[in-house]
Amino acid sequence: MRILVVEDEPKVASFIRRALEEESYAVDVCTDGTGGLDWAQAVDYDLIILDLMLPGLPGVEVLRRARAAGVKAPVMILTARSEVDQRVKGLDAGADDYLTKPFAIEELLARARALLRRAGGAPTGILRVDDVVLNPVTREVTRDGQRLEFTTKEYALMEYLMRNAGRVLTRSMIAEHVWDLDFDTFTNVIDVYISYLRNKIDKGRERSLIQTIRGSGYMMRSDG
Amino acid sequence: MRILVVEDEPKVASFIRRALEEESYAVDVCTDGTGGLDWAQAVDYDLIILDLMLPGLPGVEVLRRARAAGVKAPVMILTARSEVDQRVKGLDAGADDYLTKPFAIEELLARARALLRRAGGAPTGILRVDDVVLNPVTREVTRDGQRLEFTTKEYALMEYLMRNAGRVLTRSMIAEHVWDLDFDTFTNVIDVYISYLRNKIDKGRERSLIQTIRGSGYMMRSDG
DNA sequence: CTTCGACAACGAGAATACGCATATTAATGA
DNA sequence: TCATTAATATGCGTATTCTCGTTGTCGAAG
Numbered sequence: 001m002r003i004l005v006v007e008d009e010p011k012v013a014s015f016i017r018r019a020l021e022e023e024s025y026a027v028d029v030c031t032d033g034t035g036g037l038d039w040a041q042a043v044d045y046d047l048i049i050l051d052l053m054l055p056g057l058p059g060v061e062v063l064r065r066a067r068a069a070g071v072k073a074p075v076m077i078l079t080a081r082s083e084v085d086q087r088v089k090g091l092d093a094g095a096d097d098y099l100t101k102p103f104a105i106e107e108l109l110a111r112a113r114a115l116l117r118r119a120g121g122a123p124t125g126i127l128r129v130d131d132v133v134l135n136p137v138t139r140e141v142t143r144d145g146q147r148l149e150f151t152t153k154e155y156a157l158m159e160y161l162m163r164n165a166g167r168v169l170t171r172s173m174i175a176e177h178v179w180d181l182d183f184d185t186f187t188n189v190i191d192v193y194i195s196y197l198r199n200k201i202d203k204g205r206e207r208s209l210i211q212t213i214r215g216s217g218y219m220m221r222s223d224g
Numbered sequence: 225m226r227i228l229v230v231e232d233e234p235k236v237a238s239f240i241r242r243a244l245e246e247e248s249y250a251v252d253v254c255t256d257g258t259g260g261l262d263w264a265q266a267v268d269y270d271l272i273i274l275d276l277m278l279p280g281l282p283g284v285e286v287l288r289r290a291r292a293a294g295v296k297a298p299v300m301i302l303t304a305r306s307e308v309d310q311r312v313k314g315l316d317a318g319a320d321d322y323l324t325k326p327f328a329i330e331e332l333l334a335r336a337r338a339l340l341r342r343a344g345g346a347p348t349g350i351l352r353v354d355d356v357v358l359n360p361v362t363r364e365v366t367r368d369g370q371r372l373e374f375t376t377k378e379y380a381l382m383e384y385l386m387r388n389a390g391r392v393l394t395r396s397m398i399a400e401h402v403w404d405l406d407f408d409t410f411t412n413v414i415d416v417y418i419s420y421l422r423n424k425i426d427k428g429r430e431r432s433l434i435q436t437i438r439g440s441g442y443m444m445r446s447d448g
Numbered sequence: 449c450t451t452c453g454a455c456a457a458c459g460a461g462a463a464t465a466c467g468c469a470t471a472t473t474a475a476t477g478a
Numbered sequence: 479t480c481a482t483t484a485a486t487a488t489g490c491g492t493a494t495t496c497t498c499g500t501t502g503t504c505g506a507a508g
Contacts, residue, residue: 011326018328081476151483168362172243172329182235185242188467189485195468212467214493215376216246216363375494412456413496419457438455438504 001116002026002043006036006062007051007078012101015181016049019105020112033057040066045073047115049108050095052079052086060089067094074115078103102180106156113137127162129220130209132201134162148200153178157193161210166222168213194218225340225384226250226267226401230260230286231275231302236325240273243329244336248363248380250404257281264290268400269297271339273332274319276303284317291318298339302327337361344387351386353444354433356425358386372424377402381417385434390446392437418442 003020007013008031020027028043030036033054040048040062048071052059063075074096079087081100090098096118097111117137127134134141139155141148150158156178161169171190175183179190194210202208211219227244231237232255244251252267254260257278264272264286272295276283287299301322320342321335337360341349351358358365363379365372374382380402385393395414399407418434426432435443 015326153484170243170246172239172246176329184485185238187486191467192469192485195470198468214466215248377495408496411497415456416458416496422457436456 001046002028003047003049003112004036004039004043004045004073005029005049006031006033006040006054006059007049008032008054009051011181012051015105016108019109023109023112025112033059033062037062037065040071040073041069047112048073048075049112050075050077052077052083052090060086060093063090063093063095074118076108076111076115102182104153104156104178104180105176106160106178107152110136110139110156110159114139127159127165129162129165130223132162132209134159143201150197150200153193154196154200157190158197161197161218161220165220168216168219170217172217174217225270225380225387226252227271227273227336228260228263228267228269228297229253229273230255230257230264230278230283231273232256232278233275236275239329240332243333247333248376248383249336250380250402252405257283257286261286261289264295264297265293268397270343270401271336272297272299273336274299274301276301276307287317287319298343300332300335300339346387351383351389353386353389354447356386356433358383367425374424377417378420378424381414382421385421385442385444389444392440392443394441398441 003025005013005016005020005027007016007029010031013029013031017027017029028039028045030039033056036050036054037057048066050059050063054062059077063077066075075094076097076099077087077090077095078099078101079090087098087100096115099108099111113136125136127136132141132143136159141150141155141158157174160174160177174190175185194212198208198210201210209221211221213219227249229237229240229244229251231240231253234255237253237255241251241253252263252269254263257280260274260278261281263269272290274283274287278286283301283303287301290299298320299318301317301319302325303322304325320339323332323335337349341347341360349360351360356365356367360383365374365379365382381398384398384401396409398414399409403413418436422432422434425434433445435445437443
């Protein structure tokens with residue numbers, strides 16, 4: 001699986017690269033529109049992640065030309081929250097999904113997986129802890145066969161916990177993986193969302209699947 | 225284990241501090257080079273994390289002077305990716321490791337552990353005294369295979385004792401490595417926590433693993 | 449060997465920090 | 479607009495940390 005990231009902010013770019021690489025994708029990063037277009041045509045990527053705010057050639061134009069040149073790879077566009085019309089233009093120009101900045105890296109990964117699957121069979125990698133089953137591809141979570149509904153944030157947190165079942169995850173780690181770059185340390189959102197998850201997962205059970213490690217963070221109980 | 229962080233960006237600094245504290249290290253933060261140098265000389269740190277881009281005194285200079293003044297603590301350098309020149313790579317400024325920004329907090333933690341381990345002379349990282357085993361990564365302590373539960377402070381003290389098994393540790397040394405800057409000398413918290421540890425470790429044994437050195441401090445018995 | 453003083457150990461309770469739930473406010477999208 | 483989700487603020491209960499007074503122990507001097 002090879003992914004092209006076209007993003008001019010070095011900070012964001014390297015953050016995305018790292019995250020994707022950790023998921024064992026091969027990643028190429030390009031910092032300007034023209035170069036991105038060149039690469040998109042030169043290599044048969046499985047996915048292209050494209051920032052719309054680019055120096056030189058605007059993102060929408062990159063996309064349009066790439067499609068015109070026969071690039072088939074699914075494209076995920078990144079936009080600022082305010083640039084709604086840009087987003088629309090992007091989708092018109094042939095994008096398959098969009099993500100607004102700032103975003104949580106887990107969300108980007110989840111969507112990337114979805115796009116890759118749609119394009120052609122990515123590995124399933126179903127996560128299972130106790131009788132909770134999480135399917136990262138469909139984003140479905142069940143307990144005891146019963147479907148559980150999560151919001152985006154809740155799901156991202158859930159997936160992160162499941163992926164690291166049996167390991168202690170400190171709040172810093174959770175912040176870094178589930179929230180975005182400028183996370184305020186002096187807040188209790190994480191606690192609150194853990195509480196949301198527990199409400200949905202553990203309703204009416206005596207022992208929570210998510211354990212609190214006082215002074216450090218949380219841990220998803222692993223089997224046994 | 226006490227760590228000095230010299231970093232001027234408040235956001236980054238507090239993020240690092242938090243992550244380290246969640247791993248039960250005692251952490252001091254300094255926002256300028258001159259102050260950092262002073263602290264490095266004043267306190268016997270187990271690790272120093274040093275940003276190279278600092279107001280006032282540049283990081284490399286802080287490091288050079290600290291080494292000249294006889295500071296032995298391992299030093300991890302933080303630097304922007306673009307500023308990694310040969311000197312930094314060769315680590316000939318006297319650093320023991322370097323990390324480029326931006327970085328994943330887990331990587332910083334992992335490297336910190338590695339440096340502390342190297343300095344502590346434990347090749348595997350796992351500390352063992354008699355039948356007590358302490359794993360700094362998972363922060364699990366067992367005696368005879370039996371899991372022992374510690375609070376954050378208890379664990380920090382325990383790790384410090386284990387790392388220095390066979391060596392007499394005075395109360396001031398313990399205070400310096402396990403408690404923070406404003407430690408009240410006229411208190412007996414240390415004695416109290418030693419007692420807590422003994423309760424948990426030595427329950428029902430005749431000879432304590434932790435020996436009292438009357439008039440000086442305490443010592444973790446080393447094997448034999 | 450005894451006595452005394454200094455030091456350490458212990459127990460109990462006060463103070464604090466932390467996690468959790470709930471309510472409230474803010475942002476986002478239909 | 480309203481409904482849904484995200485984030486913040488606050489109050490409460492409890493685990494942890496610390497203080498303090500008392501009891502116990504060690505060791506040196508008499």
